[in-house]
Amino acid sequence: MPSFNPPSRLLMGPGPSDVAPRVLQALARPTIGHLDPAFVAMMDDLKGLLRYAFRTENPLTVPVSAPGSAGMETCFVNLLEPGDKVIVCINGVFGGRMAENVRRIGAEAILVEDPWGKPVDLDKVRAAFAANSGVKALAFVHAETSTGVESDAQALCALAREFDALTIVDAVTSLGGIPLEVDQWGIDALYSGSQKCLSAPPGLSPISFSARAVDTLKARKSPVQSWFLDLSLVMNYWEGEGARSYHHTAPVNALYGLHESLVALQEEGLEQAWARHQANHVRLRDGLQGIGLELLVEERYRLPQLNTVVVPEGVDEAGVRKRMLGEHQIEIGAGLGSLAGKVWRIGLMGESSRPEKVDRCVMALTAVLGR
Numbered sequence: 256m257p258s259f260n261p262p263s264r265l266l267m268g269p270g271p272s273d274v275a276p277r278v279l280q281a282l283a284r285p286t287i288g289h290l291d292p293a294f295v296a297m298m299d300d301l302k303g304l305l306r307y308a309f310r311t312e313n314p315l316t317v318p319v320s321a322p323g324s325a326g327m328e329t330c331f332v333n334l335l336e337p338g339d340k341v342i343v344c345i346n347g348v349f350g351g352r353m354a355e356n357v358r359r360i361g362a363e364a365i366l367v368e369d370p371w372g373k374p375v376d377l378d379k380v381r382a383a384f385a386a387n388s389g390v391k392a393l394a395f396v397h398a399e400t401s402t403g404v405e406s407d408a409q410a411l412c413a414l415a416r417e418f419d420a421l422t423i424v425d426a427v428t429s430l431g432g433i434p435l436e437v438d439q440w441g442i443d444a445l446y447s448g449s450q451k452c453l454s455a456p457p458g459l460s461p462i463s464f465s466a467r468a469v470d471t472l473k474a475r476k477s478p479v480q481s482w483f484l485d486l487s488l489v490m491n492y493w494e495g496e497g498a499r500s501y502h503h504t505a506p507v508n509a510l511y512g513l514h515e516s517l518v519a520l521q522e523e524g525l526e527q528a529w530a531r532h533q534a535n536h537v538r539l540r541d542g543l544q545g546i547g548l549e550l551l552v553e554e555r556y557r558l559p560q561l562n563t564v565v566v567p568e569g570v571d572e573a574g575v576r577k578r579m580l581g582e583h584q585i586e587i588g589a590g591l592g593s594l595a596g597k598v599w600r601i602g603l604m605g606e607s608s609r610p611e612k613v614d615r616c617v618m619a620l621t622a623v624l625g626r
């Protein structure tokens with residue numbers, strides 16, 4: 256059996272995004288013990304870098320050793336107990352998964368639904384708070400990767416605060432791509448992913464908990480039902496001064512990779528990264544318009560890092576994706592759920608958000624569509 260050598264691809268789908276050579280090099284450095292003082296020092300730096308990216312001072316800011324979905328589950332299992340009431344906003348795939356997390360805990364999910372392709376409607380959320388007393392948390396997706404829509408996280412957090420509820424925010428696709436202000440907006444718990452705008456390989460989920468969220472965790476009546484994701488145990492490993500206790504073996508090399516991608520982000524500057532994502536989105540939009548393609552989402556709610564492109568009448572949606580990959584080595588994404596077959600999803604996340612990559616993608620689409 257020969258070794259596996261992946262083909263060369265340009266990753267312009269909904270994640271993973273292209274990983275920079277410097278991050279790949281970091282991943283290939285020698286593995287050391289996860290309790291080695293040198294590794295522990297790297298973890299402290301990594302936490303600082305994550306606080307920079309999240310714009311927070313939260314001490315409990317760590318990468319969960321598993322993908323974004325595990326970060327999602329971490330937030331829900333640590334903050335909720337059976338019987339709690341949670342307002343869950345659904346305007347795409349990932350809001351639906353949040354509701355499923357709530358239900359599996361034995362908590363009550365109060366759904367606020369909006370059409371796919373639209374942001375969360377603040378008036379509906381306000382009405383849900385008014386109609387239900389004692390809501391413990393409001394959960395929503397900041398950047399819906401399934402539709403390419405941004406919801407107003409700042410306003411939603413302010414609304415939750417008015418009703419004294421915690422906020423649980425999916426920032427998997429927003430972190431590093433669009434403004435995200437954890438402390439300023441008062442987000443209580445959020446999770447992200449390594450493979451979207453941070454452009455590290457998949458498999459890690461940065462999370463951050465506010466002081467209020469930590470107090471909620473400490474005041475639990477029942478133990479967190481997931482042993483692996485119980486932050487009160489994980490914290491002893493990530494936070495214990497000096498002697499750190501063993502919880503699980505940290506994915507040592509994967510963390511080197513995340514560390515390097517965050518060093519790159521800090522070198523570029525977070526605001527510069529946001530501006531780059533926006534500029535390349537405009538470049539893509541103009542290029543697509545030049546060949547008669549339109550974006551699904553209204554301009555003011557569009558995510559620069561995830562562009563949903565309307566498949567023109569009579570065009571074979573899956574066939575185009577297949578040819579993009581087979582003939583041009585470019586991966587673009589399919590539509591999900593109610594948008595399946597109707598849109599392509601072109602991701603301009605992290606390292607994939609570069610002008611030359613945008614141009615390559617538009618040129619390939621031009622050729623494949625014969626325009």
Ligand SMILES: *Cc1c(COP(=O)(O)O)cnc(C)c1O
Pocket residue numbers: 270322323324325349396398399400401425427428448457458
């Ligand atoms: C990708 C994604 C997830 C899930 O992350 P995984 O790493 O695939 O588990 C969750 N929420 C959103 C908005 C995403 O884009």
